Amino acid sequence: MGSSETETDETLESYGADVGRQAGPLTQFYEWFLIQGNRLAVTALVSVAIFALIVGLHELGIVNFLNPNSVTRVASGMIAGTFSLVTLVVSVNQLILSQEFSSAGKARDRFESVVDFREDVAAEAAIPAAPAEPARVLELIVDSIRHEAAQLADTVADHDDRDVRETVIRYTNSVQERADRVDETLEQSSFGTFSAVSAAINYDEAWQLYVATHLRNEYDDSLSPTAKDQLDELIGSLKLFSVAREQFKTTYLQRELTRFSQLTIYCGVPSILSAILVGLLYADVTGPSISTALLPYVVSALIVVVLSPLALLVSYILRTATVTRRTASVGPMIPQKDPDEGPFSVEYGDEQSSQRDD
Template sequence: MGSSETETDETLESYGADVGRQAGPVTQFHEWFLIQGNRLAVAGLVSLVIFALVVALHELGVINFVNPNSVTRVASGMIAGTFSLVTLVVSVNQLILSQEFSSAGKARDRFESVVDFREDVATEAAIPATPAAPTRVLDLIIESIRHEAVQLADTVADNDDREVRETVTRYTNSVRERADRVDETLEQSSFGTFSAVSAAINYDEAWQLYVATHLRNEYADSLTPAATEQFDELIGSLKLFNVAREQFKTTYLQRELTRFSQLTIYCGVPSILSAILVGLLYADFAGPSVSAAVLPYVVSVLIVVVLSPLALLVSYILRTATVTRRTASVGPMIPQKDPDEGPFDVEYGEDR
């Protein structure tokens, strides 16, 4: 298993994002900006930064708003860019909607698979039926994982092999600790907010599944049948969580992208009108129709409105891309892990 206590502990650690662990202000802002923050607030922050940047460049003398030809060319480019962006978003929305259309056979298969999954969750949690609320489903699976970890620790508590007893206990303690953090997050969340999905995404059940499988097979000769069965129960609960996480993540992202499409259409018309207004400000042969003192600020505000669809695009795509990147795994196949990041040392033919 390893030559030292530290090495053994590392093999039991999760290398995913850790729910509930405190971080520094920079890390907290980074997480808020990427996935945790309200997307409209993030888009507003991006727009505010653009406004401050344009005004600052004007105050420093880097740019000016005196030459009408330059400003009108920029306005024309912004109109064309806004049309292209809105068209792209509409295409994305159509792609999302196309996933909702299916034949009777495919709809039945999808429905039956969801029913089978819900029955598995109900059986695992020992309840009559699985709740309809997604957060409650995740909470039940987390409760099952915690329960199976406690049962596993109790089962190996009397094992004669000290290494088995201590290693499995450390592993189950880690599973329980992380399950408690996710449970606290889920209790304060609803499916309409991203915090519930974020808790599911950050819970690194893939690594726990990998460790459980390795420990079960590594200590197969030292484990009692009851302990082996308990390992299987824990592995089954972790698999259920993986399936639930993928289902709810997909559903949420569909809703998220659909909402993004709506907001982009809402912002598209004001954006195009603002770009046109920028050009009309310089349509008079005598120069801009507003005073030179306020002109830079008026044009800066209009530019921010023109770029509002782009700010929305940045805020929503950052979240969807981050979520997809952090969940780019199937079971214990974890491409985002470094090969040297605490895996168990194994060699071909070791069990022969």
């Protein structure tokens, strides 16, 4: 048990994000902009920023809107770019739809795997059937994790070895604390609001699974059969949560990208019409057909409409890329973790060495 001497409260706590913990205003805005915020609100914010940038550059005298040749060239480029962007989004949508097409055998296998998963959730939570709403399924698994952790703490409360007792209880306290946080988030969420998926991707079950597996093997000779069974139950619940998270994350991202494709088509037509209108404003041989005082603001507003598909692309890709990056691995493999961090220092042959010492 030499490794237990290096274990601290900090290292035994979960490495992943703290669900529900308050952060600074800048961090909160960063999280809102990346994943938490409504994508249409983020798109509107990007569009307002583009408008403010163009008008600001005009007010500073850096750009002007009086040369019809340069403006019409920009309008032509924006039309070509919008067509390319819409074509790309349609291709992405077709790729997503292709995943939905399958033969009867594959469809049956996929259906049976989902049924088996739901039966495992129902058995773990001791209920007749798993709920239909994904957020409630995740909530049930989190309740199971919290219950198993509490049972494990009660089981080792009277353990003779102080190091084993304190280490396991410290770990179970950390698990229960984070389960409470994610449970509060899930109670106020539904699948369509992204908050359920956000809570799932921020919950650090990979780190908890890693620590639980190490404790199970490290203290195999010290723990009672009941404690080992309870630890196995906790490991099973954590594995079930990992599977649920991947399933719901995949389903949500499919819906998210499909919605993005739909909105891009909606924005595509106004975008192209606005680009054409920019060119038509300068079609008169006498110059722009509106007042030069209003011209910068009108053209800036039209440019914002032209770039609305791009702003939409930015908002949606930021979320999907962030979710994919934060869930890049399955199970107790944490690529973003520093190799030197962690509560356990192990080397090849540690288990054989400890057996020889005994």
